[in-house]
Amino acid sequence: MAKMSGAKALVESLKQQNAKVIFGIIGGAIMPVYDALYDSDIRHILSKHEQCAAHAADGYARACGKPGICMATSGPGATNLVTGIANAYMDSSPIIALTGQVSTHGNSSSYVIGKDAFQEADIIGITTPITKFNYQVRSAAEIPKAVKMAFHIATTGRPGPVLIDLPKNVQIDTAEMNFSEEIKLLGYKPVTDPHPVQVKKAAELLVKAERPVILAGGGVTSSNAFQELLELAELLLAPVATTLMGKGCFPENHPLSLGHIGMHGNPAANKLILEADVLLAVGTRFADRSTGRLDTFCKDAKKIHIDIDPAEIGKNVDVDVPIVADAKKALRAIYTVIAEKIKKKEDSTWLRRVKEIKEQCLNNASANSTSLRPQILLKTLRQIIPEDAIVTTEVGQNQMWAALHYKVFKPRTYITSGGLGTMGFGFPAALGAKVACPDRVVVDIAGDGSFIMTEQELACSVEENISVVVIILNNSMLGMVAQWQRLFYNRRYIAVKLGCVPDFVKLAEAYGAQGIRVGSLEEFTRAVKSAMKSDVTTVIDVPISPEEDVLPMIPPDRGLNEMIVG
């Protein structure tokens, strides 16, 4: 027990949680916390917009698996976090958001909650549907417990964002602090161990399966179940498709890898998953962008669904064998049961079929190899940057091209806004990832439209010495929407033309970053190599054709079998 201010207790509690870095922006209602931070060795990174602080915390968490922390003042500071929090919620990313709040009570002023005080916003009300949990601290003594609870909830079970709202008087008030108090959560007990009966049922289905397919989602990454997935796939000789969020959880240069399914999925993955007789889905919520029309999605396959969140079981897709558990434990358990029963069978009809389809689809993907087309650029990028380089993406065509043409070999090296589809996510997430993994190359694959949304973080990157590479696939368009207008709205282009504004090279230079415009594949290669060595962030502007579509594509509300190939 020790007597100290709420702000000091907050910083102590963060240290206890092993917090190394906070992304945030200061403001009136959070000043006591910042003042306490002055004396601590927790690094504070001054973002230039709170949304980016949240995205950076998210990128940090996804890159290293530890919770990311973001902080903002009350009112607009807190509401600016909202998109970042919603993004983390949709992709089950563990972030802790700390917000200042006006005081709970005051003696002589109306600077109190409920009086529409200056910079007051009901951030608890606003973030209730987009946080795993949120909590307004009402007295200083609660702070150690609140922080412990926040980290526990954010990182266990299905991870997700937790927000702690800190009224200013609570930050200032002093109290006897108990840092070792146990927390009691009556209503929170995530099940992590798979039920043995369900495991046995799953194993039986898989052993008998003639055409098994594994569908791996972001949950595999959350639970670090990479090795377990690999071993089970190799034991079963089952091809592995991923969702967009699962990209990276299975090496895409592995012979059993099919790539990702979905609206812009790999043709081989979209085709073969529909041929499966047994589907083992792990850590996926069967999102609409992954499955396409549900009535045509694997309708004849027996389905096994492993998820740590019971609410995901049966939410979108009815399954035959539900397993509520941590992915790592469930995959391990299934492996153990199956290993006793089967020996690897090498050359099955199914594997020959898989190989055949994969080769067919490979041919579809070949293209003119010298022009500055996204496919070529991304394949070239893969050859230049190290295997363990971390790639983030923005949202739109850039993201889908990256998903299709940039192969990921290592876990946690492909970071993308899968659920919320937040344009502007990639760049701040790249900064967060670089802070988490300073020795790795970090590349944001961007579009011009997305990059403009958070480009001000160039200032943060230069000022805080966080150097990443931004590759802008620049078609002077909001390209994905333009593609939809081209395909589904009879080319009636509206609100998609961005023009050649700004000049991204000059923009980068204005911030003290490096800007390079490239006109050929050779220049591109040279630019990326120079960017990897650069001490400052490099923005590589790559002009591409505004008419370029992302293909293949499943039109909205259609099944994975209705692929437009081009």
Added chain:
Amino acid sequence: MSLERMHIISAVVENKPGVLYSVSNMFRRRNFNIDSITVGPINRGDLARMTITIRGDEKTVEQLVKQLKKLIEVVKVSRLDAANAVAREMALIKIHAPETKARADILHYVDIFRGHVVDASPETLIIEVTGGPDKIDAFLDLMKSFGIKELVRTGIAALSRGSRSINIKSDEDVMEV
């Protein structure tokens, strides 16, 4: 819709500010349309019990229960079997009844439905009636012809019959970190 019937769900929740908000907010966000919700503290001061009624198919209700359980502040959720539960609600009904003849009729019906007159003025009566929702509906139908001035219903509170109950064993169910 033949598959849509009424379901009763009981939830034991933490008795803290904001819990009702997070529960009702989840219903709205997940597109669940609930009929009624009642809340009150139980014999353990840190907990409260909610009774929620919803019309929907089996899948919807199952999903609602799972989403409820997912909320951190929700301690336990159970579905009550309508055939094997006691469900009650109360209604207060203010009736326009200035004439003696009508009053006599009303009092007669109140008696049949085992209600009470809890307030009377020269112009109006307030009647309290308690029972299952069907009984209250039936009583309200009768009262329509007299002229209902105001009506308030509490929504359903329900418990399982017999020894079945939601048990909160304080030690066992506590997650310790």
